[in-house]
Amino acid sequence: MRRGESKAATRGANRSSSSSWKSRYMGYGLVVGFVLILVYLMVKAQFSNSPNAYLGPVTTSKTESVPATTYQGNHASQEDGTRELEERHRKEVASTHTERLRGQRQEKNDESEQQRTEKIPMDEQFGNDRDSDYWQERRQSEKKDTVEFSEFGGGTDDFNNVAHTKPICDTSFGKYDICVLDGDARAQGGAAGAATVTLVSPRAAPREWKIKPYSRKYLDGLKAVTVKSVPNPEFAPQCTTRLNVPAMVIELGGLTGNYWHDFTDVLIPLFIGARRFGGEVQLLVVNLLPFWVDKYRRIFSQISRHEIIDLEKDDHGVVRCYPHVVVGYGSRKEFTIDPSLDDTGGGYTMVNFTEFLRHSYSLPRDRPIKLNSNQGAQPPRPRMMILERTNSRKLMNLPEVVAAAQAVGFEVTIAGRPRSSYDEFAREVNSFDVMVGVHGAGLTNCVFLPTGAVLLQIVPYGRLEDIAHTDFGEPARDMGLRYVEYAIEADESSLMDVFGKDHPMIKDPVAVHLSGWGNVAEWYLGKQDVRVNIQRFRPFLMQVLEHLQ
Structure with missing residues (x-):
């Protein structure tokens, strides 16, 4: 009897011990499951509140804007709803998954459709510069803040907006070209087409144009000026003189000498481009014709109160620096000004031009006989x-x-x-x-x-x-x-x-x-x-x- 009782007791103890372990395992399982559920809920809540959570294809409307996501080496257009952009967006979310971009959602409900569509990638606007040393340097030092910038050229140290700037030269019009260099602009003369004008701006991707600064660029025999944009001062000639007024680079070749073309090709375009400066502008002239300038000296004296520079005769070591330079000039119509097409800086018309001439020549009559x-x-x-x-x-x-x-x-x-x-x-x-x-x-x-x-x-x-x-x-x-x-x-x-x-x-x-x-x-x-x-x-x-x- 005692042996049987002992065996029964042993079996009972084993059963009790087994039940105890099972209970413990079940308890542990419940705790672990509860913890996992809490972690899941927390992660889900985190992703739901994250501004970088992927919510589907990027789409926009005229009343809603898209978060402005900064990509490495490229600024995508906010209107780009293509599959490529979606994939980039997906990869960005997966790779960052941190707080680095939190708070950078840039809602711009007041931004027009045209402004958004004009923000094209830098590769399309300036060409692919990713192999350059500066490109790598710029990628390491991108800033997160955005600033306002002018339509053309430099004037700001904001690296983030390089892709959004417009080229400093507009060569789209068939009659003449215009370049506007706003900021650190440096002009260096030279004969036989050696003159250069360089804009130094950290926002400027390296680029170069050949501009004929005359109102009819299609004519033969005109001399070109090289216009450049560079990101650092070390890439530009060093200033030897500095004048704190704007400058205009123009050419007096072409059809100058024909009386109608004197006004149509030079004097009226010069008024359009320079009148806004109120005489505080220096003229840098390619193919300067002293006798011709002397004929119209009263007009030139009203356009500029500064010395006219023969850019071709400037010593190669002379570098003239200005805060603003315009290269080229012209008018959209013949022998007239159309303020709806010509950027005069003040809505000037041909009536204003004739008033300007009467003032320049001290002409007494502003009205005919009645x-x-x-x-x-x-x-x-x-x-x-x-x-x-x-x-x-x-x-x-x-x-x-x-x-x-x-x-x-x-x-x-x-x-x-x-x-x-x-x-x-x-x-x-x-x-x-x-x-x-x-x-x-x-x-x-x-x-x-x-x-x-x-x-x-x-x-x-x-x-x-x-x-x-x-x-x-x-x-x-x-x-x-x-x-x-x-x-x-x-x-x-x-x-x-x-x-x-x-x-x-x-x-x-x-x-x-x-x-x-x-x-x-x-x-x-x-x-x-x-x-x-x-x-x-x-x-x-x-x-x-x-x-x-």
């Missing part, structure tokens, strides 16, 4: 200047035209090539109320007429109305002048005597234009004179008179 405002017994006769041409496009019956104008009531003066100084001739033009002439460069003198005066342009035969309107008609109206146009008919042209009425030159001017500019320039402009039909012309003279009422 006929109905005089109550005297003998009202004054309005003064008319008729421009006489001596080469092509001559008025073959000029005395008859003069007599017709006098009969209508004008006091007429015939003006040929100026015999006085240019300054005196500008004052003489200002004394007239009306200018009459056949299409040509001489009509450029209308810039000196008082605002409200009348320009009557006689257009030669050959479907030249569009050219005449572009060159003088529209500019005259932009100047505040009254404009009248008289178009020569076939029987008033000397070409009728040369070719006869059945020749294509007379019968089909459109076909002549389609054949190329050569025939148009040679015959319609170069070898044509006109004989005005006085009967047809008289109503136009009456129209001019009415404009002065």
